[in-house]
């Protein structure tokens with residue numbers, strides 16, 4: 562009787578072991594990328610292109626249509642025998658990859674030029690040449706260098722917008738208004754996201770801030786092609802050094818510039834990727850708009866919650882405050898409850914999580930924006946007590962200082978000037 566069981570006579574791990582001895586790119590299980598080309602996009606950004614090995618292609622490209630716009634990879638780079646890991650956003654989509662200019666390809670990529678013709682096996686990232694690893698990737702790593710890589714991952718995708726709309730499936734069933742805001746190299750994940758959003762018939766607006774002239778906007782040809790193909794796509798490129806490019810006369814993201822877009826903000830999902838200043842400006846602007854007496858904003862509380870932002874790296878604070886996480890509960894159990902006094906309001910509460918969450922659990926509302934340590938809207942003064950920053954692990958002094966309530970937990974009783 563057939564049972565469906567088929568013993569794996571030769572274990573994949575064994576094949577991998579032998580294969581990797583024969584050639585470092587071969588693996589059935591470990592995703593690897595081989596550097597095949599580079600192209601300078603402007604003074605701030607270099608496109609770096611790879612081909613995936615069998616394991617990467619099988620797991621990241623062939624299954625379920627491949628990765629989603631906005632996702633990233635975690636690349637392992639070895640420099641002088643030291644291992645470094647960096648997250649990089651993927652440019653474009655698996656079926657619509659970003660192509661480098663052929664003339665530049667030919668000069669740098671003669672050995673592997675046949676690979677760029679394969680639509681299903683190109684991975685592109687765009688890097689600001691700054692710092693040890695990024696400088697190595699953009700300037701020094703020889704073509705043909707092989708890197709270990711994670712599979713594409715990350716929540717900065719259209720699916721997250723779906724979850725944020727009260728659990729409804731409205732992004733997949735009804736065209737929606739989507740606003741993408743990027744600054745500098747924050748443009749990188751937007752090409753895949755926007756291409757995907759337009760293919761789903763959503764109305765898309767891109768607001769991009771940089772110090773570059775319009776002609777040097779990354780992926781300019783792609784944006785223009787999208788604009789030609791989709792009448793529901795609008796973009797505004799703002800060169801912060803050129804007043805002619807400003808939106809409503811300002812080089813900054815502001816209340817006026819957001820309102821000038823004429824979007825139904827209360828029903829618009831806002832994806833943002835850029836500097837802390839850009840995020841802080843966005844949160845400030847939506848907070849001000851929310852506080853204005855505007856008839857169009859019937860559900861005023863939802864405006865700030867429409868923001869979805871990209872952030873790599875340390876998510877430890879999320880583990881510490883997510884009640885659904887197993888790690889969370891362990892983390893909380895390890896921390897004793899402390900009493901937090903709000904001097905101005907004459908209120909107090911006991912907590913072993915972040916000051917912001919602790920206050921909310923006690924029914925006390927404090928100011929906040931991103932809840933991730935970025936926007937600074939939760940910043941307040943601590944009069945006394947010791948707190949720990951769960952992003953950096955830094956323990957504060959016992960004295961007067963400015964802290965962010967969303968990423969600090971109390972290590973002793975604490976007095977806040979609130």
Ligand code: FES
Nearest residue numbers: 930932937939967
């Ligand atoms: S809420 Fe944004 S930094 Fe704390």
